[in-house]
Amino acid sequence: MPYKTQEMVVVTGTSSGIGRATAEQLAAEGFHVLAGVRRQEDADKIKQKNIEPVILDITAIDTLRALAERVEQDPLGRPLRAVVNNAGIAVNAPLEMVPLDELRRQIEVSVIGQVAVIQALTPALLKSGGRVVNIGSVGGKISMPGFGIYSAAKYAMEAINDSLRREMSSFGLKVIMITPGGVSTSLSEKGVMTADRLSKLMTPDQHRRHDRLFDAVKEQAESWATSGISPKKVAEVVSRAIHASNPRTRYTAGRDSAMLTRLVRILPDKLLDRMLRSQMKLQ
Template sequence: MDILQNIKSMSLNQFLSLQVFEGVYVLALAFLPFLLAFRVVAYIILSGIALTTIVIGYKLLTMRLVNPKGKVVLITGCDSGFGNACARRLNAAGYTVVAGCLDDMSEGAQSLKEMANGHMIVLKLDITDAESVENCATKLKAVCDGRGLWCLLNNAGVCSFGDFELSSLNMYRHVMEVNVFGTLSITKACLPLLRAGKGRVVNLTGSTGLLSPPGHSPFSMSQFCLEAFNDSLRVEMAPFNVSVIAVRPGNFFGATAMLNRAGLERLQNSFEDMKSGSQADVISDYGEDFLDKQYSQFSELSKSTAGSLAKVIDAIGDAVGNSKPSSQYLVDGGNQLIDIGNILVRCRPFLPTSLHDCLVSRLYRNKTSLNGRP
């Protein structure tokens, strides 16, 4: 209990400093034998580590947090996952949080209502419904009371998986309608308030907005669209002092509703629909057990995911509360030492396409084969 209380009492600077120290410590242990064997290389690596530590330390020491008092934040998709966790974090920090929930009677919405303390407002919001978006904008205007909106956190979204030839076009339409056009709709409604408040738009995309693995194209296409939207809007809003920020979680699928137990059940049902809805010759070419193997692959991916949302929530907290936030956050996930998917994202510009495709295939398709062929 004492350890937990100490963690809760840490400031953000202290917490980040501790993370940097632990990272440098682990790197030092990992490279110690190598460094002892090659002295020149050791000097170069240690100099790089020292320079990185100085830069990070400078950023931490010069970081300034905004005063949350009177600042209104709208978060979409607060029924569960990142949205629900962010609503809790920002409410505790002192922001006035308008938590948009698709179902305002859901378990997640009810839990937010129970902690309502004058800073938390739970609102029914369907970003694909024009009337719901208009009602939200009207409510926001009243809550802001002439101060403008400080932040819009675009978190609401859905995901679907499956190879293109086996997936229906309606699946793609649904994902794009929610993730892309829904996000555009609520953003457009909020921009006048954001310009008035000189606030910021935080778009939660993902590493799948930079890397589209096999079987992910419905979801990845929507994330690539949001990345393009993010880049354009950032430049368009700069003259109004409105920041536009992308937060890209890595392997956190199993820690959210995407590939948790309920998400995997939905995925299995979706694969059954694909199997029954595809032509017999297509299923024969892919193999009768192709979708079963693919489901197993997604199940393994969910097991390798990060066990906590904390890293993403910290990044979003910095995007919302830092007076000079970064324009892009790529957050490593997974339960291993490194997030391999994010490593592939970072290495992509430097690798031949054939090599990159091979690595992606090994990571995301090592158990899936086409009609018995690897």
């Protein structure tokens, strides 16, 4: 694709997993990808044809300003086709004992940081008639035992995604939510590490109540890490959302996501509670 017609895409959280797969997918399709990473070593690993790593911490306003300036002052005048909001973390622990600082960290990265990226790049997206693609989760549709903090962030992004779409539709900005189910990424592995760390903070009474739940959370995360769909499958869905002239407002990725998003709309709460507890072997 000649540079005079090439478009840019910003993808956050590209050091691994969905972000990296998406950056590589879009670069192979001819987009110039500004790939957000937090560390120089990750930048060195992802740099390749059509991928330009940018040091980006979505919780640090100075790096967001630098990103917006990079997009606005592109030397080849390439328009910004899309921003893919992917960066995030997973804090998984029983709500009774999760440290409030961990709750704040989850919301800071996975909600406030996402909004900060959107705010920083909205002028460029409006100028180009681009689109926002938010990477959500089935956890934003259904909250499993032990995953309440992570789900809180994903539920929040569902609300933000819907509100933004309705606010900006008359200005030509398309807003899309991608909802993966279980994905084989390092986020699951990091979630297990976080659960291990937090489990050591419990009181003896909390251990009696929640040791089995912690085990179930780790088993569930490990299951996603080994049997979830590949990040490339999610990247292909993102690609469809970016290429579509009239994209849907939301896309699922993975059979479990398609199934659970339907079930949550039709099953009574108590039946859904029993189903989820049974799935996690908590009864």
